[in-house]
Amino acid sequence: MLDLSFLGQTILNGLSVGCIYGLIGIGFCVIYNASGIVNFAQGAFVMLGGMITYVLVSLNVPLILAAAITIICVALVGVIIERIVVRPLWDRKATMFVMILATLAAQIVIERATLIVVGDQPKSLPVFTDLPPLRLFGIAIGYQTLWIFGTSIVLIIALGLFFQKTLVGRAMRACAINREAAALQGIQVSHMLALSFALSAGLGAIAGILVTPTQFTAFNVGTPFAISGFIAAIVGGFGRPFGAFLGGLTLGLAQALAVYSLGSGLKNMAALSVLLLFLFLRPSGILGSAK
Amino acid sequence: MSITTGNILEVRGLTARYGEVTALRSADLDLKEGELIAVLGPNGAGKSTLMRSIVGLTSASGDVRFRGELLPRNAAAVAARGIALVPEGRGIFGPMSVEENLQLGAYMINGRGEDYERRLSRVLTLFPRLKERLSQAAGSMSGGEQQMLAVGRALMADPKLLLLDEPSLGLAPKVTAEILETLAELNRSGLSVLLVEQKAPLALKIASRAYVVVNGRISTEIDTKEITSHDQLARYYFQ
Incomplete structure (x- = not known):
């Protein structure tokens, strides 16, 4: 018999993790739009978000302060990757495949460095609001879930305002549309590339900080998150930040429903089926790809 | 001359x-x-x-x-x-509005302030058709209007x-x-x-x-x- 409250719970959980995928997917889009690069080090930013916050919290730094420091640190890591890995290749007009390989290598380097520094044991963070979950129609809504939804919505709105209303945001959009024409207006495209890495890394860090209390973090969680975020970006329409968020929700929901109806072993199969379905039926994604 | x-x-x-x-x-x-x-x-x-x-x-x-x-x-x-170049093919930012395009032309003065308003007014006087289309997506305009925008955007930099x-x-x-x-x-x-x-x-x-x-x-x-x-x-x- 259909258990509606369990189904509702499943959907809620799926949307919650979908928000995380969406934020990671937005990170892919922001960098892709500014540079045409698919950055597979995106997962490392998510891992570092949870991991650095964990280290700071274990040093008795208050959670909010730890989160703020982490976001700044990870954004800096993003800029460093851009400077020492991506920029030299970009200047030499390296192909997309070379870029993907280089950013994957950067991801592995960060993973291994994290393994050496903090070890291989999973780490977790306390929930941001330590109260019993709210109950609605038999569905338990944890405060961490509300943090994930709330932060995601705030970030989506903030990013929308940034890209639509600020000159720098418009300059980044201009780079996405036509890099040469943007340069002709005096926009230093390379600065926009660095900014896009900082922004994407910051988003990844926020995703990592949000999700760690509900799951765990470890040196090797980055790659699965990167793959899910990448799928979200493709499903949403590659290069469309809001599309990536919708793609993330779709993916999270599909995974959750697969777990509900078929068992947890088929979660990844569901994710890849969603990807294949979109590639076959609507390759440009939900909102249509940006390029 | x-x-x-x-x-x-x-x-x-x-x-x-x-x-x-x-x-x-x-x-x-x-x-x-x-x-x-x-x-x-x-x-x-x-x-x-x-x-x-x-x-x-x-x-x-x-x-x-x-x-x-x-x-x-x-x-x-x-x-x-x-130095401003109006490139072959115009290079306008099609999905963005005419006003956004013009603002980006004045990127070097941060696309605001008195100087920006003065330049905008000058461009819109030179190309009155752009004034009617400020909020329109640049890519939806005719070729001629897009060329006017491309020239107008270049002039926004006061080259x-x-x-x-x-x-x-x-x-x-x-x-x-x-x-x-x-x-x-x-x-x-x-x-x-x-x-x-x-x-x-x-x-x-x-x-x-x-x-x-x-x-x-x-x-x-x-x-x-x-x-x-x-x-x-x-x-x-x-x-």
């Missing part, structure tokens, strides 16, 4: 290659302050490469000097010196030197005439202009001199008043 003083632009030995192909060979060119000159030549001659090389969009060897100073090989830095690459491309003769008349008017007000154009008769109406580019070389420099007697140009354009 306004009274001219020294050279605003000096190009010496500019050479650009695309892989094995040399698209521009040792080009020399001078443009005096306040002058409007044309660069003519058939399709694929290297005119656009010349423009792109001057502003640093295409890597090239040789010297480009602006008011005596060497220009960097970086398009954004060149724009910051006061000292305006480069235009094939502004007549794909436009109706009437619209082309309108845009070229605006260029002539801007030149009369003191703006130096370097105009690349395939349709030589149009360019020669407003230019004082012209360079002819053939097979990547600047083959000839001509005074536009003597143009009808020039056999080589006639072979390309007046047959």
